[in-house]
Amino acid sequence: MLHAVLSAAAEGGEASPSPIIPAWYDIIWSSVCFVIILVFFWRYVLPRMQKLLDERAEAIEGNIAKADEAQRKAEAALEEYTAQLADARAEAGNIRESAREDGKRIVAEAKNAAQAEAARVTASAQAQIEAERQAALVSLRSEVGTLAIDLASGVIGESLSDDAKATAVVDRFLADLEASEAAAGGKK
């Protein structure tokens, strides 16, 4: 190597260059490289990186906002459900209440109807009894009259077949009977 350096020095007629003395072309090309890279980073890479960082931050913020929104909606829904539940409870209470009243009313109506029916049945029964008593009275009167005439005819030996007379006699007898009954009743 010494030989090589010596021969190079002999050829060039100068010592080998010092590594800390810059050559012009070295400085110039270094500066060119620097400027190219600086412009590249300044104008291309860093704006893109900044944009990406902004987008990322935005995405994160967006997600947070979305989560907030979801939370808010869930809370609103919960509130709504709670309100609906309360409404439903109140309504159920009302329905129960009105049902109870209806029940009472129905029971009362049924009681009234039953009483009325009972009264009606009683009344009609009494009317029928009365009618039968009248019928019995009428038939009794005629039969009692016939029997009495027959009995009296037998007793007095006289025919009382004359209807007009017989009837008059019977009626008088009955009238007397009724008068005596009335007198007895009045006495009582």
Add this chain to the structure above:
Amino acid sequence: MFVVARVPLDAPKQETALLAHALNLLVPMSTDDEFHGPSVTEFFPGPLFLEGTPFEVNRIMLVRFVAVAALLLVFWLGTRRMSVVPGRFQSLVEMGLDLVRVNIADDLLGKKDGKRFLPLLMTIFFMILFMNLTGVVPFLNIAGTSVIGVPLVLAVVAYVAFIYAGIKKSPAGFFKNSLFPAGVPWVLYLIVTPIEFISTFVLRPITLTLRLLMNMMVGHILLVLFFAATQFFVVQLGGWYTALGVGTLAFGLAFTVFEILVAVLQAYIFALLTAVYIQLAVAEEH
């Protein structure tokens, strides 16, 4: 040989370089079997196009163009169709962007200033990262940052950026905070002020430049050394020396992995220090 010795090296790596130097001396010197170790001329390959003009292009400049192209491609593909829910590739690109955006810009400068200086910090980090990584990419095999141009330009950019940030914030406050730190008796300013001036306005860009440059130069020299030694032991000497060659190859592979770490670390340190300088410049009080 003397050239090897002149190459500035980091302390931890110096041993290895010295070892190589020693190996160089031990190896029998014949014109055919000579060990071709790395030299500083590695970083000054012959011109390819536009020779002699200020736009001369050599192999390392081409490597830088490849790195820039790769960077543009990766970030164009990674950010072309960004979706809110990222895919695998987009996640990876976003992870890289977030490293600078969150861990460097926002953490040190706060949201507002972090956003202002983000393009600059991104450019510094990824330009250095991609140009560092070319050092371990097969067929490129040299870091674009191992020639002083890129470290120097970026250091100047960082320098201008923090001075601009300070002056924009408050010109008087910036120079007062930088040169006359609060809480120091005024007599001591005779000593403190020159020290502060040199450390803030002179040493910062120099350290930024040299830290990156030397790391990448030494990394390259180490890798070349290991692989050149492997080639020398296995092909040129052969026989029992092959065993040594296996050892050097293993070291070469290990240091390749190490160089990837260094590539990321140096890019991170450069961007981080730039952010720290800006942060110190815009701070109200130190």
